[in-house]
Amino acid sequence: MNYQTYFQENREQHIGELKEWLSIPSISALSEHKADVKKAAVWIAEKLNQAGLENVKIHETEGHPIVYADHLHAPGKPTVLVYGHYDVQPVDPLHLWETPPFEPTIRDGKLFGRGSTDDKGQLFLHIKAVEAILQQEKALPVNIKFCIEGEEEVSSPNLPGFLEQNEELLKADVVLISDTSLLEKGRPAICTGLRGLCSLEVQMNTANTDLHSGSYGGGVPNALHAIVTLLNSLHDEKGRVSVAGFYDDVPALTPEARAEFVKQSVDEGKLQKDLGLEALFGEEGYTFAERTGARPTLELNGVYGGFQGEGSKTVIPKEAHAKITCRLVGNQNPQDILNKIETHIHSHVPVGATVTVTQLEKGNPFTIDPSTPMLQKAAEAYEHVYGVRPVFTRDGGSIPIVETFSRVLAAPVVCMGFGLPDENLHAPNEHFNLENFDKGLLTIVDFLGRV
Structure with missing residues (x-):
């Protein structure tokens, strides 16, 4: 099946739908937006239904809802659990936004709006990839489940308990998350560690x-x-x-781990200049990439x-x-x-x-061995679509729920991100480069086939 043609023909509709979702101010940290957060959960539940997913359910919690869906019609094939979040950060300071944060706008090949890259835009790719496979082939190459929460931006207080109480429901062979970024434009990366x-x-x-x-x-x-x-x-x-x-x-940094950091090609001189600093500073004996990723x-x-x-x-x-x-x-x-x-x-x-x-x-911190077969399949999918093999990175940020998924479900977690580091997540003028919207859809379809 020619998925590139399919996605191109449906691109305007897909982006229109994403804009509709981005227009919902689902700010989990602010109580006045509680109804908006629920509205965003209902919206994505409807899209999961329309995409052909089954058993779609909105699970209420003491905070914001968790949305579940599945499609389990591939006997003997692996099960993939897709995790993402529909809540977004507050928008302050509002005066620094060039266009209103909840009025999504396309400029210079980028979709601007709060949540466009973190995480509505990236999560949306998975739903449209699954929908495309079902429409084109009437069946999925894997069993798939979705677990989508509305509290990631407030440290996921209710998701760990939900995972432990619903371990059988969420059981999977691999957890797939798109909430990270490429190394830079055209250079994909797979995160193997989060602090x-x-x-x-x-x-x-x-x-x-x-x-x-x-x-x-x-x-x-x-x-x-x-x-x-x-x-x-x-x-x-x-x-x-x-x-x-x-x-x-x-743990001490192994020569192999240090070699992976070298592949990131961080230009410390340029970084210093870009930040307007007289000098970089940190723990002696480590590079900037090592200090921010592994220390x-x-x-x-x-x-x-x-x-x-x-x-x-x-x-x-x-x-x-x-x-x-x-x-x-x-x-x-x-x-x-x-x-x-x-x-x-x-x-x-x-x-x-x-x-x-x-x-x-x-x-808790999270690490995974880059040689894990599911990560290698992800690397192959990236290479097929982007034309270059991804670098295995350790990210300095924290997504505590990644470690929880890995531990509770005893499954490898693949962080397959499609954002870029400069897309202003958590800041004014957040955006998502539509080049990675297009390539992300193809990469996810390719990965599910390899799994």
Whole structure:
């Protein structure tokens, strides 16, 4: 069957449907959009039905719904579970959008709109690929299931429980996810590692009130000075985390793994220039690609306290705050890391201050061997459509649910992304390059045939 012709003939209709879905403001983080999130779930359930999927059901959760569908008419053939999410990030700052975020617009071969690349656009490809095979051949080469959630952008609080409660329903030979990106235009990549995540907040307190810096300056502790001293103790001067035991479960980088990072061809000089930096910085002994893909981090995301308005106010603040996140790799356990950081913090509190630590998010790292047969089939599919074999990468970001799928279902996870790194996901002017919309459809059809 000539799928290229089929997709070309139906391209306008497919993109029109995607625009309709993108126009629904399914922002899971904002309670005022709860009805919109449900509307997006109902919309995709209808499209799954229209595509020929069966047993389509919207499962309610304590948060936003999970949509399930399947087509199980290929006895003796593998079962593929497609995961994706229909919720999107908030749109702030709105004034930086060139066109309204929920009025999808095509410019320069790119489809602009919130959710276009993360993840509605990429997920939509799978539904249209399955629909195309059913329309052309009246049967699928594999059994297929869809599990589509509406809470990925708020850390998927209800999906792990759903997976564990519905393990038999979701059982599969491979989990297929399109929520990552190519290395660059024309250079596909298959993600074989995602960093885990943990986060915490620190509150430093000194006096029971803010104090006049003339009357008390030099005679009492300052909460801002105290928190700066504490935070400075978390790293050494060479960028290595100083928390005891932080690196205990971090595997050494093998020569083979380092060779894969070299294939990414990261131009550190150009990167530095593009970012307007005087120099790159990070853990000594590692390249930028290695630091951001295979090494753990401890980052300050926010430090605040005292007077921040216009002009000056001669005050000694009574409290200061910091927000901290860590990216984790290997066998690092998020709870273990949080406990180690909290121990470090309590043992480094400056004289005259007290500290409160609040532990927040936790997500496990994910890794998979590139030689896994399903990943090799994905590589062959990319090579057939793009004309170049993909690079196996480790991504610095975190998608904690990937590790959950792998562990609960005991199935390999194939991260077959079609976005590009510069498509502004989570930022104003998010977009999806339509070249990868077209090639993505063909790649998915090819992959399902190889499976």
